[in-house]
Amino acid sequence: MISIDYDPEVLKYEDLLEIFWSAHRCDQxxxxxxxxxxxxxxxxxxxxxAENSRAGAAVKQGLEVDAxxxxxxxxxxxxxxxxxxxxxxxxxxxxxxxxxxxxxxTEKELADSTVATRLNAYLGSGMKRDWAIFIxxxxxxxxxxxxxxxxxxxxxxxxxxxx
Amino acid sequence: MKIRLIILGAVASWAVMSGLAETLPKADGxxxxxxxxxDAKTSKVKFETATFxxx
Numbered sequence: 254m255i256s257i258d259y260d261p262e263v264l265k266y267e268d269l270l271e272i273f274w275s276a277h278r279c280d281q282x283x284x285x286x287x288x289x290x291x292x293x294x295x296x297x298x299x300x301x302x303a304e305n306s307r308a309g310a311a312v313k314q315g316l317e318v319d320a321x322x323x324x325x326x327x328x329x330x331x332x333x334x335x336x337x338x339x340x341x342x343x344x345x346x347x348x349x350x351x352x353x354x355x356x357x358x359t360e361k362e363l364a365d366s367t368v369a370t371r372l373n374a375y376l377g378s379g380m381k382r383d384w385a386i387f388i389x390x391x392x393x394x395x396x397x398x399x400x401x402x403x404x405x406x407x408x409x410x411x412x413x414x415x416x
Numbered sequence: 417m418k419i420r421l422i423i424l425g426a427v428a429s430w431a432v433m434s435g436l437a438e439t440l441p442k443a444d445g446x447x448x449x450x451x452x453x454x455d456a457k458t459s460k461v462k463f464e465t466a467t468f469x470x471x
Contacts, residue, residue: 255470256443258463269466277470284471291469299466328467331443356451361441366449367458395452 254293256331258365266302274310279323293328300325336360340369342377349376352396368394375408384412 257269273292283289294300303325311318333339339360343350349372357363372394374380375387388408391401447459 254467256465256467258447258465260461261464266464266466269468273468273470281471288471289469290471293467293469295465295467324469331467333441333443335440357449359441359448362449362451365447366452366455368452368454369449371454390454393452393454393457395454 254331254334266299267306270303270306274306274313274323277323279307279310279314280316280320282322283324289324290322291324291326293326293331295328300327333361333364336363339364340373342373343369346372346376348400349396352400356395382411384408388412 259269270292277290279290281290283291292299292303294303307321307323307325308318310323311321337344340350340353340363343353353363353366353369353372357366357369363369371387371390375382375384388405391405391408394401396404443465445465447455447463449455450459
C-alpha cells in the first residue's frame with residue numbers, strides 16, 4: 254500500500270489514478286489483502302473519480318468493465334510500514350541514508366520527507382526523471398557540500414546523456 | 417492439567433510477542449519532516465492524500 258501526499262494545485266487526483274491503472278493488470282484477482290490492487294478513497298469526490306476511471310482503464314486494457322477485479326474501497330486508517338520498507342532504493346546509498354537518518358529521528362519523519370522521497374525516486378527508481386528539476390532543487394535538499402556537488406555532477410551527466 | 421499448561425504457554429507466548437512487536441505509526445494528516453530546507457517548504461503546502469494498493 255502506498256500513500257501519496259500531493260499538491261492539488263500541481264497534480265490532480267485523476268492524474269494519479271491514470272498512473273495507478275496503467276501500473277497493473279486490472280483483471281488480476283486479488284488473492285491477499287496485503288498485496289491487493291486497490292484504490293483506497295479518502296472522500297466522496299475521490300470515490301466518484303475512482304469509479305469513473307474504472308471503465309476507461311478496462312477499455313485501455315481491452316477488458317469488459319465487469320472483468321475489473323481492482324478494489325475500490327474506503328481507506329480507513331493508514332498505518333506506516335516498518336522502516337526497512339521505507340525509501341527502499343536509498344538502502345544502496347549508505348551515506349545519504351545516514352544523513353537522512355540523522356536529520357530525521359523517527360521512521361515516520363523519514364517516510365514523510367519530500368527530500369528522502371525525491372532522492373529515493375531519482376537515485377533508485379526506473380521512473381521518468383527530470384534531472385533539470387533535480388539540479389535546481391538540490392541546494393534545498395540540505396545535503397553536505399561535497400555530496401551535493403557529487404550529486405549535481407552526476408545529474409548533469411544524466412541530463413547530457415538523455416539529450 | 418496438560419490443557420492448562422498449553423493455555424498458559426500460549427498466553428505467555430502471546431504476551432512476549434505483543435511486547436516485542438513494533439508499534440507502527442498511523443497517518444495523522446500532518447507532515448512530520450521539517451528539518452531539511454525542502455521539507456520545511458513542502459510541509460507548509462496544503463496537500464491532499466491518495467492511497468493505492470498494488471499487488
